Amino acid sequence: MKILLLGKNGQVGWELQRSLAPLGEVIALDFDSPGPLTADFSSPESLAATVRAVAPQIIVNAAAHTAVDKAESEPDFAHALNAASPAVLAREAKSLGAWLMHYSTDYVFDGSGSAPWMEDSPTGPLSVYGRTKLEGEQAIRASGCHHLIFRTSWVYAARGGNFAKTMLRLAQERERLTVIDDQIGSPTGADLLADLTAHALRHVQQHPEVAGTYHAVAQGETSWHGYAAHVVEFARAKGVPIKVAADLIVPVPTSTFPTPAKRPHNSRMNTGKLRGTFGVNLPGWQAGVDRMLTEVLG
Numbered sequence: 001m002k003i004l005l006l007g008k009n010g011q012v013g014w015e016l017q018r019s020l021a022p023l024g025e026v027i028a029l030d031f032d033s034p035g036p037l038t039a040d041f042s043s044p045e046s047l048a049a050t051v052r053a054v055a056p057q058i059i060v061n062a063a064a065h066t067a068v069d070k071a072e073s074e075p076d077f078a079h080a081l082n083a084a085s086p087a088v089l090a091r092e093a094k095s096l097g098a099w100l101m102h103y104s105t106d107y108v109f110d111g112s113g114s115a116p117w118m119e120d121s122p123t124g125p126l127s128v129y130g131r132t133k134l135e136g137e138q139a140i141r142a143s144g145c146h147h148l149i150f151r152t153s154w155v156y157a158a159r160g161g162n163f164a165k166t167m168l169r170l171a172q173e174r175e176r177l178t179v180i181d182d183q184i185g186s187p188t189g190a191d192l193l194a195d196l197t198a199h200a201l202r203h204v205q206q207h208p209e210v211a212g213t214y215h216a217v218a219q220g221e222t223s224w225h226g227y228a229a230h231v232v233e234f235a236r237a238k239g240v241p242i243k244v245a246a247d248l249i250v251p252v253p254t255s256t257f258p259t260p261a262k263r264p265h266n267s268r269m270n271t272g273k274l275r276g277t278f279g280v281n282l283p284g285w286q287a288g289v290d291r292m293l294t295e296v297l298g
Contacts, residue, residue, distance in 0.1 A: 001023060001024030001025070001057050001058065002024060002025050002027065002054065002055070002056040002057055002058075003023060003024050003025065003026045003027065003056055003057070003059075003060060004027050004029070004050075004051065004054045004056035004058070004059045005017065005020060005026055005027065005028040005029065005060045005062065006029055006030075006041075006047075006061050006062060006063045006089075007030060007039065007061065007062035007063030007064070008028035008029060008030045008033075008062070009030045010062055010063065010064075011155060011156070011159060011160050011162075011190040012062045012103065012155065012190045012193050013028070013062035013063070014157070014159055014190070015190045015191045015193070016028075016060060016062055016194045016197060016198075018194065019191075019194035019195050019198040020060065020194075020198055020201075022198070023058075023198060023201060023202060024057070027054050029050065030063070031063075036053075037050050037053060038050060041063050041065075041080065041081040041085040042081065043080075044080060044084040044085040044087070045088060047085055047088050047089060047092075048088050048091070048092050051092040051096070052092065055096060056098055057096075057098055058098060058100075059089055059092075059093050059098055059099070059100045060197065060201075061086060061089055061100065061103070063081065063085070064081055064082055064103065064133070065077065065081035065082050065129070065132070066129070067129075068127060068129045068259075068261045068263075069259050069260040069261045071127065071128040071132070071261065072127065072128050072260040072261050073260065075132070078128050078132045079132050079135070081132075082129070082133050082135070082136050083132045083133075083135035083136045083139060085136075086100075086137075086139055086140055087139035087140070089102075089140075090139055090140040090142075090143035090147065091143055091145075093145040093146065094143050094144055094145035097146075098145070098146070099146045099147065099201065099204065099211075100140060100145050100148075101147070101148050101150075101197060101200075101201060102136070102137075102140055102147065102149050102150075103149070103151075103152060103193070104133050104134075104136065104137050104149050104150070104151045104213075105129075105130065105133050105151060105152065105153065106151065106152070106153035106154075106185060106264060106267040106269060107126070107127060107129055107130035107133060107264060108123045108125050108133055108134040108151065109121065109123060109124060109125070109264055109266075109267075110123075110124030110125070111126065111183075111263070111264020111265040111267065112124075112265070112266060113266055114184075114266055114268070115266075115268070116269055117215065117267075117268065117269050117270060118215075118273075119151075119213045119214065119215060119270075119273055126261075126262040126263070127261035127262055127263075128261065130264075137213070141213075146204070146208060146211050147211055147212075148200055148201070148211060148212070148213075148214065149212070149214070150193065150196070150200075150214055150215075150274075151213065151214070151215050151216065151269065152188050152193055152215075152217055152269075153185045153186060153217050153267045153269060154186060154187045154188055154217075154227075154267065155188050155190055155193065156187055156188070156190065156289070156292060157190035157292065158292045158295040158296050159190075162292075163224070163227065163228075164187075164227070164231045164289060164292065164296075165296060167228045167231045168231060168232070168235055168293075168296070170244075171231075171232045171235065171242050171243065171249075172240065172241060172242060172243055173243065174244055175243055175244055175245070175248060176244060176248045176250065177228065177248065177249045177250065178250045178251075178252045178256060179223075179224050179225040179227075179249060179250070179251065179252065180223065180225060180251075180253065180254050180256070181223040181224065181225035181226070181251035181252065181253070182223065182253050182254055182265055183223060183224055183265050184221050184222070184265065184267060184268055185217075185221065185222070185268065185269075186217040186218045186219070186220060186221050186222070186268070186269065186285050187218060187222070187227055187285045187288065187289055188217045188218045188285070189218065189288035189289075189291070189292060192218060192283070192288055193216060196216050196274070196278075200214075200278050203277075203278050210278075214271075214274040215269040215270060215273065215274060216271065217269050217271060217282070217285075218282055218284065218287075218288055219271070219283060219284045219285065220284045220285045220286070221268055222285065225249065225251040225252075227289070228249055229246070229249050230286060230289065231289065231293065232244065232246070232249060233246065234289075234290060234293050235293065235297065238293075238297055240297065
């Protein structure tokens with residue numbers, strides 16, 4: 001089986017190179033890949049030539065415009081990466097009879113209420129990022145191609161920057177931290193997403209009828225404040241020289257840190273469909289974060 005992986009250098013793309021390897025030959029590309037094949041999402045139609053040249057049985061799209069605030073000032077670029085390019089990939093997948101694996105986000109919802117979002121919950125994105133990601137989803141569904149869409153949230157990895165690393169640095173520099181406590185979600189490891197992807201792609205080869213959209217996040221929920229407190233206390237227990245006291249990690253509302261893009265307050269996602277369809281167990285978010293921190297701290 002031939003698998004075309006796009007966005008290989010991102011957090012999820014990096015982990016996918018590992019998890020997809022047992023399924024077949026992985027051709028992994030990014031926008032700056034050397035040679036005749038590239039994955040330039042700023043030029044969606046150029047992707048079509050790459051897909052046709054590779055002629056894969058599976059296309060895995062791990063590329064996206066994920067700079068949420070920056071997207072507000074460059075909506076056309078965000079649309080090219082998050083909506084137009086997935087539409088082209090879906091069209092080419094349909095033509096080839098290939099599967100398209102794509103990742104979306106909790107930002108397609110408006111963040112209201114406190115109930116976990118279902119796959120068929122009404123969407124209502126609050127930002128350019130959310131709107132363009134939703135448009136990408138809609139284009140894939142409309143194409144009629146075989147597809148899986150995993151909506152996820154609060155993605156992190158040991159590789160690259162992330163919220164936990166930022167909190168670790170600040171906790172060693174400052175005696176007081178202020179962290180948002182009215183946004184609720186589930187920190188989800190790129191490694192978990194990659195493993196779920198490989199499992200699901202193997203499953204759909206025998207059960208194509210389960211194509212569709214799924215929510216894929218770690219089990220449980222927390223706020224950014226709760227996430228930060230967990231990270232700091234884990235590091236303190238490992239002997240990291242933490243300057244901030246536990247009671248000086250101060251919870252504050254979102255309004256304390258104004259941003260160009262509006263964030264959803266409720267990013268809880270119901271994963272019952274994913275667990276039931278693919279027979280998977282989702283670990284608690286703390287387990288994945290602890291594993292990442294162990295790697296980061298050495």
